[in-house]
Amino acid sequence: MRLEAIENPTLARSLGLPVLALVATFMVGGFLAMLAGANPLLTFGLIVKGAVGSKFALLETLNRATPLIFTGLAVAVAFRAKLWNIGAEAQLYAGALVTILIGTKLALPGPLLIPLMGIGAMIAGGVVLLGPVLLKTRLGVDEVVTTLLFNFIMLLLISMLLEGPLKDPMGMGWPKSEAIPRNARLPRLVEGLRLHWGFGIAILSAVVVWVVQTRTTLGYEIRAVGLNAEAARFAGIPVGAVMVKTALLSGGLAALAGYSEVAGLKGNLTLDLSPGFGYTGIVVAMLALLNPLGVIVSAIFVAGIFVGADGMSRAAEVPTYIADILLACALLFMVLAILLTKFRVRKG
Amino acid sequence: MTSETAAQGDPVLRLSGITKRFGALVANDGISFDLARGEVIALLGENGAGKTTLMNILFGHYSADAGSVEVFGQTLPPGQPGAALKAGVGMVHQHFTLADNMSVMDNILLGTEPLWRLGLGRRAARARVAALSRDFGLEVDPDETIAALSVGERQRVEILKALYRDAKILILDEPTAVLTPQETNALFLTLRKAVALGLSVIFISHKLHEVMAISSRVLVLRHGRLAGSVVAAETDRQKLAELMVGAEITPPAPSKATPGAPLLVLDRVATEPQGQRPGLHDVSLSLRAGQITGLAGVSGNGQGALADLLSGLALPTEGSLEIVGERVTGWSPRAAIAAGIGRIPEDRHRTGTIADFTLTENAILETYAQAPASRRGWMDWRAARERAEDIIAQYDVRCPGPQTRIRLLSGGNMQKLILGRVLQGNPRVIIANQPVRGLDIGAVTYVQNQLIKARDAGAAVLLISEDLDEILTLSDVIHVISEGRLSRGFPRGTMKPADLGQWMAGQGFDHAA
Numbered sequence: 102m103r104l105e106a107i108e109n110p111t112l113a114r115s116l117g118l119p120v121l122a123l124v125a126t127f128m129v130g131g132f133l134a135m136l137a138g139a140n141p142l143l144t145f146g147l148i149v150k151g152a153v154g155s156k157f158a159l160l161e162t163l164n165r166a167t168p169l170i171f172t173g174l175a176v177a178v179a180f181r182a183k184l185w186n187i188g189a190e191a192q193l194y195a196g197a198l199v200t201i202l203i204g205t206k207l208a209l210p211g212p213l214l215i216p217l218m219g220i221g222a223m224i225a226g227g228v229v230l231l232g233p234v235l236l237k238t239r240l241g242v243d244e245v246v247t248t249l250l251f252n253f254i255m256l257l258l259i260s261m262l263l264e265g266p267l268k269d270p271m272g273m274g275w276p277k278s279e280a281i282p283r284n285a286r287l288p289r290l291v292e293g294l295r296l297h298w299g300f301g302i303a304i305l306s307a308v309v310v311w312v313v314q315t316r317t318t319l320g321y322e323i324r325a326v327g328l329n330a331e332a333a334r335f336a337g338i339p340v341g342a343v344m345v346k347t348a349l350l351s352g353g354l355a356a357l358a359g360y361s362e363v364a365g366l367k368g369n370l371t372l373d374l375s376p377g378f379g380y381t382g383i384v385v386a387m388l389a390l391l392n393p394l395g396v397i398v399s400a401i402f403v404a405g406i407f408v409g410a411d412g413m414s415r416a417a418e419v420p421t422y423i424a425d426i427l428l429a430c431a432l433l434f435m436v437l438a439i440l441l442t443k444f445r446v447r448k449g
Numbered sequence: 450m451t452s453e454t455a456a457q458g459d460p461v462l463r464l465s466g467i468t469k470r471f472g473a474l475v476a477n478d479g480i481s482f483d484l485a486r487g488e489v490i491a492l493l494g495e496n497g498a499g500k501t502t503l504m505n506i507l508f509g510h511y512s513a514d515a516g517s518v519e520v521f522g523q524t525l526p527p528g529q530p531g532a533a534l535k536a537g538v539g540m541v542h543q544h545f546t547l548a549d550n551m552s553v554m555d556n557i558l559l560g561t562e563p564l565w566r567l568g569l570g571r572r573a574a575r576a577r578v579a580a581l582s583r584d585f586g587l588e589v590d591p592d593e594t595i596a597a598l599s600v601g602e603r604q605r606v607e608i609l610k611a612l613y614r615d616a617k618i619l620i621l622d623e624p625t626a627v628l629t630p631q632e633t634n635a636l637f638l639t640l641r642k643a644v645a646l647g648l649s650v651i652f653i654s655h656k657l658h659e660v661m662a663i664s665s666r667v668l669v670l671r672h673g674r675l676a677g678s679v680v681a682a683e684t685d686r687q688k689l690a691e692l693m694v695g696a697e698i699t700p701p702a703p704s705k706a707t708p709g710a711p712l713l714v715l716d717r718v719a720t721e722p723q724g725q726r727p728g729l730h731d732v733s734l735s736l737r738a739g740q741i742t743g744l745a746g747v748s749g750n751g752q753g754a755l756a757d758l759l760s761g762l763a764l765p766t767e768g769s770l771e772i773v774g775e776r777v778t779g780w781s782p783r784a785a786i787a788a789g790i791g792r793i794p795e796d797r798h799r800t801g802t803i804a805d806f807t808l809t810e811n812a813i814l815e816t817y818a819q820a821p822a823s824r825r826g827w828m829d830w831r832a833a834r835e836r837a838e839d840i841i842a843q844y845d846v847r848c849p850g851p852q853t854r855i856r857l858l859s860g861g862n863m864q865k866l867i868l869g870r871v872l873q874g875n876p877r878v879i880i881a882n883q884p885v886r887g888l889d890i891g892a893v894t895y896v897q898n899q900l901i902k903a904r905d906a907g908a909a910v911l912l913i914s915e916d917l918d919e920i921l922t923l924s925d926v927i928h929v930i931s932e933g934r935l936s937r938g939f940p941r942g943t944m945k946p947a948d949l950g951q952w953m954a955g956q957g958f959d960h961a962a
Contacts, residue, residue, distance in 0.1 A: 105472055318823045325814070329803040335762065335794055336814040337783035 104444040115442045122434035130427045137419040144417050151412025152405035158412070160296040164366070166397075166404035168193070168375065170303035171358035172382025173389065173396040174310050179230075179351035180391050181314070182327040184237075184344060186230060188248030189355035190379025191255035195229045196222035196356025198259060200363045201267070201370045204281030211284030218285070219302075219360050226356025227349035229255065234348040238341045252379065260372055269369065280368040287365035299361025303397075306354060310393040313350075323347055355379065384432050390439065403428060459522065461486050461649050462507075462538075462618055467516035469502055476502040477513070478673040484618065489640065489650040491660040491681070494670035495693055495889040496860065500653050503670070504620055508540050509533045520618070539611025543623040545603050547595045553606050554578065554591040557613050574613075581612050584646065586639050600747070601632035608639065619643065620651045625659055629747050630917065630950035637663050655693075657686040658918070669693055694890045701897045703904070706925040706941075709738030712909040713759070713790070713878045718768035720754050727751050727933040729758065732768075734928065734935060736878055736909035741900065742938070743924025744913045747953050751933035752913050753795070756882040759911065760792045761785030773877070786815050791876030793867055795883045795913075797860065801867045804856035808848060811855050812837035812870055840869035845895070861892025868899055879903055882913045897923060917946055931955040 107114075131141030153159045172189040179186035186192075199221040204214055233247035263276040271279075287298040314320035322343045325333040334340050362374055385403055389395030410424030460483035469477040477499045484490055494500045505511045507518055512528035519525070520536040547556050554571075557578055562570075578591055587605040595603060604624060611619055619640075625633045640650055640663060654660050660667055661681055669677045669692045677692045690698055713736040722728040729751055736742050746752055757763040758770070761782040770777045772788045785792065794800040802811045813822040813833045821832035837851040844865045848858055855863060864884065871879065881900060885893040900923065904910050914920050920927055927944060929936040929952035936952050951957060 316828055318818055318826050318828060321810070321817055321823075321828055325803055325806070325810075328805050329799070332800050332803050332814070335760065335782055335792070335800045337761070337781065337786055338814075339783075 104440075105447050107443060107445055110442045118438035118442050119435060122438035123431065125434045126427060126430040129430045130423060133423055133426060134417075134419050137423075139417045139419045144413055144419055144423075147413035147416050148406065148409035150409070151416075152409030154412075157294065158408065160291060160294045162401060162405045162408045163300055164296050164404075165408050166400040167297075167300045167303050167365070168358035168362050168378040169381055169385050169400035169404055170300075170307060170397055171361065172355050172378050173385030173400050174303075174306055174393055175226075175351045175353075175355035175358075176382045176386035177389065177391040177393055177396055178310060178314075178323070178354060179347060180327075180386060182323045182344065182347040183330070184234065184327075184347050184351065185245045186248050186348075186351050186355075187245055187383070188230065188233065188251045188379070189351075189358070189382045190375060190377065191248070191251040192226035192229050192352045192355035193359040193362075193375055193379050194255045194259055195225040195352075195359070197359030197363045197370050197374055198262070199225040199356075200360045201278050201281065204285050204364065205279045211282060211286075214281070214285035215287065215364065218281075218364055219357065222356040222360035223353035226352035226354070226359075228352070229356075230348040230352030231345065234344050238344050256372070259370070263370065263372065267370070276372060278370040281364065285364065286368065287361065295366065297361070297365035299365035302357065302361060303400075306357065307393045307397050310350075310354070314393060319343075319346060355382070358382075381428075384428055387432060388435055402431075406431075460484055460519075461521055463519040464503075464507065465517050465519070467503060467506055467513050467518070469499075469506060469511060469513050475673050477506065479516070480670070480673075480675050481516075482668055482675065482678065484649050484651065486649055487644050487647055488666065489644055489652055489664045491664035491667045492651055492653045492670065493655065493657075493660055493667055493689060493693055495655065496887050497889075498670040498693075499673040500670055501622065502673075504540070504622060504651070504653065507533065508538060508620065534614060534616075537615055537617035538620065539608075539614060539616025539618065540620045541604065541607045541611060541622065541624060543626060545607055547603060547606060549596045550594060552592055552594050553589055553598070553609075556595060556606055557591075557610050561614065578609060578613060581609055585609075585612065585642050586635070587612075600627045600749070601629070601635070604628070604632075604636070605639075612643075616648070618649045618651070620653070622653045623655075624652070625654065625656060626915070627748050629953045630946055631954055633659065656916075656918075657689050660689065661686060671695055690890060696891075698890055698894060701894055701901060701922065703741070703901045703923060703925075706740045706904065708740040708925065709907065711735040711737050712773055714771040715758075715765075716769045716771070718758070718765040718770065720758055720763055720765055722933075723754070723757075723763075725749070726753050729754050729765075729935075730933045732933070732935045736911055738877070738907050738909050739904055740925045741904050741910040741912055741923050743920040743927040744911060744930055745917060745920045745927055745949055745953060746915070746930035748915050750953075751930050751935075752882065752915075754933065755930065755935075756792075756795065756880060756913060759785070759790065759878075759880045760794070761790070786874070789875075789877035791871035791874060791879045791908075793864075793871055793879070793881040793884050795886075797863050797867055802855050802863055805854055807837075807852050808841065808846070808855055808858075808866060809834045809837040809851045811866060812840055812851075815870060816874070836873075840866060840873060844869035844872075844899075859889075859892075861888045861895075864888060864892060864896060868896060872899065872903060876903075876908060879908050879910045880913075881910060883915070884912070885914075885919065886916075917949060920949075921946065929953055931958060934958050 127145060134141045134144040151158055152162050172193060175189045176186060200218040203218045203221045229251060233244045233251065236242040236247055237244045263278060267278045269277050269279045290296045290298060290300060322338050325338055326340050326343045330340050358378055363370060367374060381403060385396055385400045388399035406427050407424050410421045413419060414421040462484040465481045467477050467480045480503060492500050506513045509528055509530040509532055517524050520538060523536060525536060526532050558574055582588060587609055589602050589605045624636060628636060644650060652663055664681050667679050667681050667689060668675060671693060715732055715734040718732045719730055720728040726749060744752060758765060761780055761784055764780055813836060816822055821829055823829055834851050840846060841848060841851060846862050846865045848862060885896050900910055912923055925941050926938040928938050929949060931953060932955060
């Protein structure tokens with residue numbers, strides 16, 4: 102068996118195959134639901150209802166999508182430059198940490214704290230990614246390993262801080278930080294519901310990233326370095342500097358996920374701030390084919406499955422793990438579908 | 450030894466109606482020919498004419514869509530390299546398939562020894578290799594590791610490998626591309642001995658004079674079809690070239706140069722070696738305006754180091770680099786471009802272009818950071834597109850349009866885009882590293898004429914090539930590079946190919962200096 106490139110895939114092929122991938126995903130999911138003793142169609146109905154079936158459900162899905170848009174963008178930006186940032190989780194926590202530090206330690210008015218926490222978080226996230234990138238450009242150390250390991254370093258560091266200097270004295274002994282003041286929180290987008298301005302910032306960020314990638318010299322440089330670093334270097338593109346800029350952008354975006362979760366939703370810092378948003382960001386970015394506007398759609402899709410599965414699980418008694426399986430299948434089938442829009446399989 | 454007498458018996462190899470398609474592309478279209486015992490056939494054709502595909506089918510790497518391969522009257526099962534080997538077909542690839550860390554003997558025996566007898570029968574094997582070496586004039590030390598051998602010696606090991614496996618038909622794919630003229634002569638001697646001993650040879654090349662020198666019959670492939678089969682003694686290079694291209698061609702004939710002031714001067718420069726590639730030692734070179742300076746040499750003797758240095762990718766560790774009288778300090782690709790150096794890199798796929806970028810994006814690769822392609826960090830895609838359209842029109846780049854990804858272009862059109870990108874900057878100095886390698890003859894002539902035109906307009910051109918013919922035709926002054934050392938310059942017409950060959954082999958350099 103071998104693959105043969107298709108230069109101009111037909112519309113039917115480029116649209117039909119991703120749809121087929123989704124169908125295949127739900128067939129696998131349906132089979133598993135049957136194994137759990139539930140009616141597959143009912144199960145999916147409940148997932149959809151749980152995700153978008155009411156105003157509350159829809160807003161909850163968008164709420165869950167917010168950090169995923171940020172981490173998805175972070176991954177998409179980095180992967181474009183072939184910078185394999187697996188450490189969005191660490192950058193997210195770095196952003197959350199700085200948000201808490203600024204929000205609780207600086208006695209400033211709320212309207213000043215809100216942007217200040219955001220900027221501080223972005224810098225922190227960028228700096229966290231800078232180390233692995235400099236190791237890569239200077240010494241050739243594989244950033245997959247270093248960024249991945251940084252996730253654990255950051256989590257353990259925060260754990261130490263939450264048990265020590267940052268521990269909330271009024272926290273009944275729980276490892277959590279003090280909360281930032283009410284007036285330093287991101288305002289609600291919809292009164293009375295949990296959706297906050299972090300979602301707006303996320304959409305805005307996606308648009309900004311899209312503009313940077315398609316309209317600026319930096320975007321051109323990032324794409325050139327990602328597609329062929331050797332040719333980029335020969336043409337005079339400063340590859341090392343582009344990598345550093347990419348790292349600052351990517352780390353900063355991931356950190357905004359931590360900022361928006363703390364300042365928009367939780368108010369304080371705990372060790373369960375992120376149920377793996379950093380890692381899920383990779384799935385989000387891949388499903389979006391690294392397109393920043395596509396990240397919005399895929400983040401909402403992924404969030405919908407998680408939120409929907411929560412609701413479904415309560416009603417149909419199918420474990421929520423089915424959400425993880427659905428996502429994993431969606432990713433695998435989608436990657437296969439994308440491969441098949443670009444290549445044809447031939448025998449011999 | 451001549452085909453007339455030898456061709457009388459049954460053919461040792463018969464290809465009948467070989468057809469192979471890759472998608473819409475017909476790589477081989479109904480190709481049939483016979484190879485007689487003791488015959489040397491040359492397979493001639495431009496890049497993409499289907500030579501390699503045909504040989505891969507013959508050797509069983511691909512299976513043909515139609516047609517059959519017969520060796521000594523037996524039809525080979527398609528798609529089985531093992532069957533071809535067993536039937537007595539040996540292939541020497543352009544890129545050698547040797548294990549660098551093992552000895553010559555180990556490489557020859559690799560894959561021929563049954564597992565349960567490892568280590569036994571070595572004496573007999575040694576004696577056989579020694580006998581083959583003697584009979585075919587393939588001198589090489591059997592205990593030396595491959596890594597310590599020269600390219601010419603490695604090729605001898607490859608041939609020995611095939612002979613040891615009882616090959617009666619030898620296929621050599623572009624065997625002279627990496628050899629000095631002297632080594633080429635030695636190879637030809639070996640091939641003549643092989644033929645005298647009853648072997649048959651298929652010699653793949655695009656170098657016309659070699660094809661004329663070694664083969665009795667020349668098969669010309671064009672666009673996957675057999676365009677002609679001619680007896681070597683009854684044809685000439687011009688006719689072969691025209692058969693290959695399918696049109697009349699006029700080779701470039703530069704007028705006499707009028708050299709001006711030196712624009713780029715290297716004074717006793719040394720650079721660090723990079724991995725397997727040697728660095729430069731004590732290299733002094735002066736590139737003058739209005740002159741093409743040719744750099745001859747066997748591949749991997751420091752051409753890369755010199756090109757990297759002049760392109761801004763490497764810094765000298767000793768000595769100085771001056772451009773128009775000014776000593777260069779901060780050196781980078783961008784500084785080189787700013788200093789008016791136009792660079793045509795050796796590898797247009799890996800270094801010269803970004804395959805998944807469009808022509809527009811590739812056209813501005815060196816100038817994207819300045820107006821008109823961008824202003825204050827914002828791209829002006831319309832201006833970039835106009836620039837690409839200019840290059841496409843001026844330099845005859847055949848393509849569907851500026852928004853096409855450049856990977857879809859042929860090598861020649863890709864090179865024309867690079868050439869246009871370089872020449873539009875009106876460079877004072879042009880570093881052309883293998884500018885026509887792998888191009889079809891039409892594109893070769895075009896690129897060479899453009900370089901001559903740039904010379905006549907006052908540019909200093911450095912032409913780096915492994916093709917001695919090209920160097921001799923185009924250069925006003927020739928330097929030879931060997932193991933990172935540079936010979937003095939020889940003016941046009943003062944050196945014969947054989948003399949240059951001596952220099953290319955490293956003779957004549959003053960070791961004491």
